[in-house]
Amino acid sequence: MVSNITLSYFFRVNLRRLILFLALLSALVIQFNTFYASYSVQRQLLIDNTLASNRAYASKLADSIDQFLQSTQQQLAYSASLLTAKFGDAELLMAEAERLRLQTNSFNSVVFVDANGKVVATSPDTLSILGKKLDSPGANEALNVRRPVISAPYISVAGNLLVFISHPVTDSAGRYLGYIGGTVYLKQKSILNKLLGEHYYHDGSYLYVVDQSRRLLYHPDASRVGEEVGPNLVIDAVLRGETGDMRINNSQGIDLLAGYAIVPMTHWGVVAQRPTQATLAPISGLMSSMLLNTLPLAILTLLFIWWFANMIASPLRELADSAQEMDHPATAERIQKVHSWYFESSEIKRAMLIGFKLLHYKINKLLLDVQTDPLTGLHNRRGLDLALDLMQSTRRNFAVVSLDIDNFKSVNDTYGHDAGDEVLQSLAKIMQNVSRDEDVVCRIGGEEFLILLPSVGSKVAEEVAERLRRQVEQTRFGPVGQLTISLGVAQWSQDLGDVEAVLKVADNMLYKAKRNGRNRVVVAESSDCV
Missing domain, CATH: 3.30.450.20 (PAS domain)
Structure with missing residues (x-):
């Protein structure tokens, strides 16, 4: 007795410590998330600003080249006129x-x-x-x-x-x-070469110019001028006449932030790019400064949480205990009785009550959707399997009635599938009318149906099947008219082993009914179930 009380006491102490730990962990996670979010925003801003800068730089340079070419043409035109x-x-x-x-x-x-x-x-x-x-x-x-x-x-x-x-x-x-x-x-000193070469080339940034045949007209590495560049997304875009920016890996595998523009007169492409690593270099200093500025407040916040967590342990512990039994019907009443004396726990309590109702609603709906045939509203194959598993696990005897509609293919061929669907829905209603609440009525495919009759022997199952057969025979199915069904009956008991075997036996009896002229019930003998 003393041992149980001691264990209970330490369990409660551990629970309180766990709440404190989770509260502290939450504060740390929030702090980390804030830090990481700031890092991500700063990083993206640096990348976006560099891309925009390179795009503007490439556009300005393309305009300068275009103006230079226009100037040369004007000079030649003036001399020609003289x-x-x-x-x-x-x-x-x-x-x-x-x-x-x-x-x-x-x-x-x-x-x-x-x-x-x-x-x-x-x-x-x-x-x-x-x-x-x-x-x-x-x-x-x-x-x-x-x-x-x-x-x-x-x-x-x-x-x-x-x-x-x-x-x-x-x-x-x-x-x-x-x-x-x-x-x-293009490889020697000229105004064009000077125009391109005077721009900055620090921290790995550089620009180059290509013509429509992908030949380099300018590159800071003079030995590459005249070289034809292979596959490159930026060059592909700029040679399509586009102006924009893009993050790419170049032929050396370097991550670059590129801006590009087209020279209108010649359709040359101007590309200005900077290594992403160089762009992001300042971010380490920014984040270190942010960490130092936020650290004192973070420590104070953690101390406050540590103190205040003890005050909120009691209602949270009760709510946590209730949360472990969300599938129990009485849990809602238990949650309702929790004394939530402060706003946050009150909101958690309210959310749990809403969540409890929503959870049970969704579970019930999901179970219904998963186990139900959408056309007839009967159990589908999944629902049948669950029922069979339950009966086998509880070792409960049951009978099986397997049936399908005689000559149903001619209904679809003659009256269309819509009429066929109406027949299936009407048959489903008849099956439900002749069945008990505990019976499992299933549609297992096409015009094939099955009824599980728990705690029922072959004799009673045969009577149910015969009553169903007569009911169908006497019913007029809209424009289709009279229809008949064939049925096979089998029984499962504990000594027969696998429940799937009895389904096969019932199917065999169904086929036997069809071979014997349809519109009849055939019951399996004990020798058929072996």
Whole structure:
């Protein structure tokens, strides 16, 4: 007796300590969750800000490149307008080519070409192409289309990766005289190269430019300029003409935050990107500062919870005891009697009462849905299995009546499945009318039905089956008219073993009834059940 009292006392002490522990743990979890949420928000803000910054940076740079290209075309157009009447003056053309190359440093070289494709002036003169016919892709394009052109990047005869920008020269009558063209070397010093190269490249951040053939036109690693880039989601997007941002892993497996934009005139793609690791580097300092600032308050909060948990232990313990018996019908009354003297426990009590009602409602509904055939409202195969398990576990004898509708396929074929469904529903009602409350009436598939009759022998089961057969025979099923059923009866007792065997016997009797002419009841003999 003393031992039981001692155990009970320590059990209650342990329960109180458990409540204190859970309260403290809850405070710690809340603190951790707050810390983690702050970390997640700060981390996402850094990523989002970097993506937005890189997108804006790429867009601004794409606009700058576009403005530079427009400027070069305007320069060529102006020179072409000045030389309309003096295109045959070689000395003047040489002077203009030199001025264009040196005045703005926009071009690495400048050429004047006549209508036959022959170079009539060039700067610098070290190119050694004066009087020769140019046969580069850019020169041929300018000569053929006879309009302002910015060529796709290509490698010249001298091995330079360049872009050729040209403008036609015509006389006052509109007759084509030739064109003026300027080259921009992508691997050598130029305004374009300077425009891209002057931007920041710290903490792993960098930018690059690609053309429509995925060739690198600019890259901080000069050795990669001219290289064709393989599969890359950012390049795929920008070459579709999109402007945006994306988080990706590059070919070296580095996690990067990329912004991208398109150059309208040339459809080149500009990509600015920064390693995610570098973006998130400041977050450690931010979180350390946050932890130090919140730690004193967290400690005070934990001490307060420790003190106050002792005051709330009593009602919570009663509610916890009740929570262990939520499946008991009397639990609701027990919860109602708990003295919840403060708001929080009162709310928990109210929530438990609501939850208790909801739980039992959902359990009952779930059990009904799981075990019920939706068409007829009878038990389904799952409900049958549960009933069989119960009867076998309680070693309760029962009889089985297995039945189905004779020639039911012709009903569906003649009157349609809707009429067939109405027949099945009507038959289900008849079966329920001839059955007791404790009987288990099931639809196990199609037009096949089954009735379990607990504590009933073969004789009584046969009478039930015969009464059901007559009732069906005398019923008119709407437009279908008269129908009949065939039934098989078998009995299970404790010495027969597996209950599934008796279902097979009942099925065999059902098939025997059909072979013997249908619309009849066949009862299994004791030898059939062995």
